[in-house]
């Protein structure tokens with residue numbers, strides 16, 4: 142009998158390994174299809190079968206899958222990318238093509254355009270910040286004046302907070318407009334920029350599987366004008382009324398966008414007026430989101446997602462009720478990561494679930510003001526929120542990971558050039 146395979150389109154430095162492990166635990170052979178499989182460390186370290194294919198070319202991927210079907214029974218197809226949300230659109234289309242369980246391609250495509258998403262959800266009555274779509278500097282200036290500073294300026298497509306900035310003054314607005322329009326930000330097609338009212342309040346994220354809200358996490362961010370998530374806690378305990386309001390609005394979002402298959406996460410800011418929807422992501426959150434959920438309540442979102450992908454029943458029953466918090470290790474300057482010390486001692490502290498670095502010592506670091514500045518994380522979990530936070534702080538304090546600034550501006554330029562975008 143042919144071996145059952147799980148096709149993984151592209152990959153992820155955070156979640157990719159966990160998908161490979163989940164597939165193997167379920168008796169599946171993971172096979173990665175990627176434009177550059179070498180970019181994912183785990184492909185080599187875990188000896189994952191990988192095929193090089195242009196993943197922005199649907200026909201090429203269909204062809205590869207047909208080839209694979211001569212030797213394997215393709216049980217399911219999924220995928221993800223930290224750089225390109227459209228990978229998940231391709232995944233949805235492939236699933237449809239091969240008649241495999243998967244999300245609705247049209248729904249995923251609509252979500253990937255933040256402006257279209259906002260328009261649909263406005264129609265559905267979802268509360269959100271004021272927003273406009275601009276294509277040039279004049280429109281940005283006009284719309285920012287209409288909305289009133291401070292505003293958020295962000296590309297209508299993209300993820301990981303790339304190109305997302307808070308503009309508190311005209312100078313910041315002009316500077317970020319120039320960043321987005323004058324060649325530093327790489328656009329797929331002609332620029333489409335959202336100008337949004339800056340809504341203030343804690344950032345909550347509803348973690349959803351199918352139409353079930355597994356729980357709500359809270360993110361804390363580093364200093365403005367960037368939005369680099371620094372600390373993440375799951376679950377956050379909210380008054381019943383707030384939780385119900387977020388659940389209601391989340392369900393409206395799912396319905397209006399035609400979602401409800403597989404994982405979704407919906408970001409809100411909780412403002413004085415209640416929830417303001419920031420973004421619906423029609424996919425699983427990147428690491429450490431799934432790890433936190435598993436530690437806090439025992440639901441392994443990645444394994445359960447794979448089960449859904451291969452047409453099995455999933456199990457979202459919670460086994461316990463703890464608080465899990467992750468502190469992201471965020472590079473705050475350009476330079477060389479000299480060393481990583483103390484992570485073993487930190488990992489040995491009872492209650493510390495994971496200490497993970499994405500980079501090795503002696504790596505050049507170029508900060509970008511977005512999620513790519515995260516070079517690792519530490520997670521703690523326990524039955525008590527206070528204990529979780531205290532354990533996490535003890536662990537983080539033990540880890541030494543100094544970044545020594547580059548000796549010359551030329552050195553920085555050399556690494557920046559090779560690292561962009």
Ligand SMILES: Nc1ncnc2c1ncn2[C@@H]1O[C@H](COP(=O)(O)OP(=O)(O)OP(=O)(O)O)[C@@H](O)[C@H]1O
Nearest residue numbers: 270293299300301302303305337338339340368420
């Ligand atoms: N209008 C807004 N008001 C307040 N905060 C905002 C607004 N828009 C974006 N943000 C902040 O910026 C962060 C990133 O924005 P957004 O989610 O739109 O970008 P993204 O690139 O899709 O990021 P991610 O992939 O992390 O979701 C949000 O988590 C939120 O904290």
